[in-house]
Amino acid sequence: MNDLPASALHAPAAASAAVDDSNRGGAPTHSPAPARGLCTDCGISRSSDPKRCGRACQFIRPDYPLLEARVHGRERDPARPDELHFGPFIRMARASLRTPRIGAQWTGITTRIAERLFETGAIDAVLTMTSDPNDRWRPLPVLITSAADLAACRGMRMGYAPLLSLLEPARAQGFLRLAVIGIPCQVYALRALESELGFERLYVIGTPCSDNTTTENFHTFLDLLADDPDTITYLEFRADYRVELRFTDGRVKTIPFLDLPISKLPSDFFPLTCRTCVDYTNVLADITVGYMGGQGEQWLIVRNARGEELLGLLGDEVRTRVPGSAGRRAGPVKGFLANVERAAGGLPLRRMPSWLRPVVNWLMPRVGPRGLEFARTRVEMKALETVVHLRRELPRRLRAMVPAHVWALVAPYGLEARADELPRVAPQIDGSPAATHERATPQ
Numbered sequence: 001m002n003d004l005p006a007s008a009l010h011a012p013a014a015a016s017a018a019v020d021d022s023n024r025g026g027a028p029t030h031s032p033a034p035a036r037g038l039c040t041d042c043g044i045s046r047s048s049d050p051k052r053c054g055r056a057c058q059f060i061r062p063d064y065p066l067l068e069a070r071v072h073g074r075e076r077d078p079a080r081p082d083e084l085h086f087g088p089f090i091r092m093a094r095a096s097l098r099t100p101r102i103g104a105q106w107t108g109i110t111t112r113i114a115e116r117l118f119e120t121g122a123i124d125a126v127l128t129m130t131s132d133p134n135d136r137w138r139p140l141p142v143l144i145t146s147a148a149d150l151a152a153c154r155g156m157r158m159g160y161a162p163l164l165s166l167l168e169p170a171r172a173q174g175f176l177r178l179a180v181i182g183i184p185c186q187v188y189a190l191r192a193l194e195s196e197l198g199f200e201r202l203y204v205i206g207t208p209c210s211d212n213t214t215t216e217n218f219h220t221f222l223d224l225l226a227d228d229p230d231t232i233t234y235l236e237f238r239a240d241y242r243v244e245l246r247f248t249d250g251r252v253k254t255i256p257f258l259d260l261p262i263s264k265l266p267s268d269f270f271p272l273t274c275r276t277c278v279d280y281t282n283v284l285a286d287i288t289v290g291y292m293g294g295q296g297e298q299w300l301i302v303r304n305a306r307g308e309e310l311l312g313l314l315g316d317e318v319r320t321r322v323p324g325s326a327g328r329r330a331g332p333v334k335g336f337l338a339n340v341e342r343a344a345g346g347l348p349l350r351r352m353p354s355w356l357r358p359v360v361n362w363l364m365p366r367v368g369p370r371g372l373e374f375a376r377t378r379v380e381m382k383a384l385e386t387v388v389h390l391r392r393e394l395p396r397r398l399r400a401m402v403p404a405h406v407w408a409l410v411a412p413y414g415l416e417a418r419a420d421e422l423p424r425v426a427p428q429i430d431g432s433p434a435a436t437h438e439r440a441t442p443q
């Protein structure tokens with residue numbers, strides 16, 4: 001059992017009835033979530049006005065250009081290096097805390113920034129996830145009111161939980177200056193509704209996210225990775241093409257990506273939401289804290305002045321340098337596309353012959369895409385996956401769900417938008433959609 005951070009008790013709904021919805025994480029919530037098709041239960045559907053999903057949801061009718069302009073002062077500019085892939089930013093860095101924090105996923109930059117916000121008196125509360133007391137891998141939303149309690153939030157959980165269902169309780173408790181740590185689908189809804197939430201100050205610290213699944217599915221995966229899966233305390237897909245596992249007894253095990261038992265997973269292991277998610281790098285956060293472009297360190301994308309302010313809070317605690325970039329992504333991305341097309345067509349994944357795998361496992365960290373090229377590789381793979389899976393499973397959603405920049409990312413690999421797949425006139429986030437638009441209805 002994990003202990004909840006003390007200030008989790010500040011979430012007023014903590015004692016409310018548990019939600020009978022095993023796909024959504026058993027978090028303290030405002031109300032049960034209405035059934036939705038493409039939904040990662042960000043929490044808006046459990047709020048006092050669930051109809052807001054229609055204008056808040058990344059899976060219904062997203063408008064990234066509008067929100068990028070609103071949050072950062074301008075939308076992504078494909079003419080600037082790397083903005084097509086990573087969204088608007090001022091600068092990127094490869095970074096580590098000089099003193100890594102115990103329990104952190106990497107060195108703990110994310111939660112340390114939030115601690116600093118408390119220490120400098122900038123905020124009243126942080127909205128983030130901790131672990132469910134009965135399952136360390138299950139995320140549980142919490143409102144934290146002291147820096148000390150952030151230690152219990154460090155680390156990654158797999159799955160979704162209704163983070164934003166605690167926005168209204170936060171306001172009800174008088175918290176006007178809030179920091180939110182969230183994954184992209186949560187941050188999209190937060191930004192879409194930001195102007196009507198009534199906070200005086202909002203700091204948004206985002207992490208990248210991909211290949212998420214339900215906590216239940218994730219346990220199936222852990223079962224395939226070790227004889228003692230209940231003792232796994234840490235898992236990360238590292239930039240050196242290996243998965244790192246840590247165990248309760250201090251053991252560390254690494255597994256090359258190619259040796260992972262991916263072909264043993266059921267075809268619906270990853271939900272359609274996460275196979276078709278268009279925002280890998282959390283483009284609407286003030287600062288994105290990930291690892292993909294970090295070559296073994298963390299990777300920071302400072303997106304606006306508030307993001308600079310957040311990074312500045314760390315002072316000398318953080319070591320930063322210019323991110324590197326090496327290798328070429330085209331080959332691996334083409335190979336990935338071929339496999340995604342097979343999988344989407346119901347065919348088994350093509351596995352590399354076992355004699356060749358050790359060679360490629362040795363070669364990839366040395367000659368494969370590294371640093372920013374690795375991050376570009378992963379973003380392009382996600383874009384291809386989005387188009388292939390939506391075409392196969394929900395072709396009518398492409399027009400509404402796939403922004404123009406995704407089509408630009410997939411074009412070099414021979415995927416082009418048909419006329420009926422291209423985004424229509426920009427929708428309106430505030431107010432009703434323009435007359436030419438279909439109504440935004442949750443799937």
Ligand SMILES: Cc1cc2nc3c(=O)[nH]c(=O)nc-3n(C[C@H](O)[C@H](O)[C@H](O)COP(=O)(O)OP(=O)(O)OC[C@H]3O[C@@H](n4cnc5c(N)ncnc54)[C@H](O)[C@@H]3O)c2cc1C
Nearest residue numbers: 104105106107108109110111129154155157210290291292
């Ligand atoms: C499901 C998932 C997939 C990810 N995939 C990638 C990826 O492909 N590439 C990449 O660069 N980075 C990815 N990340 C981010 C990465 O794992 C680290 O969280 C990030 O680099 C921050 O590390 P840190 O040491 O600074 O975090 P810490 O200081 O340890 O803080 C981690 C923060 O993340 C929050 N958190 C943990 N689990 C969840 C969850 N399920 N939902 C919402 N919030 C959560 C915690 O509450 C905490 O606030 C992913 C994160 C998640 C949750």
Ligand code: SF4
Nearest residue numbers: 039040042045053057
């Ligand atoms: S905004 Fe989207 S992800 Fe969030 S609860 Fe509504 S339908 Fe689900």
Ligand code: SF4
Nearest residue numbers: 185209210212274277
């Ligand atoms: S992959 Fe995308 S849709 Fe899935 S949980 Fe992560 S941000 Fe949300």
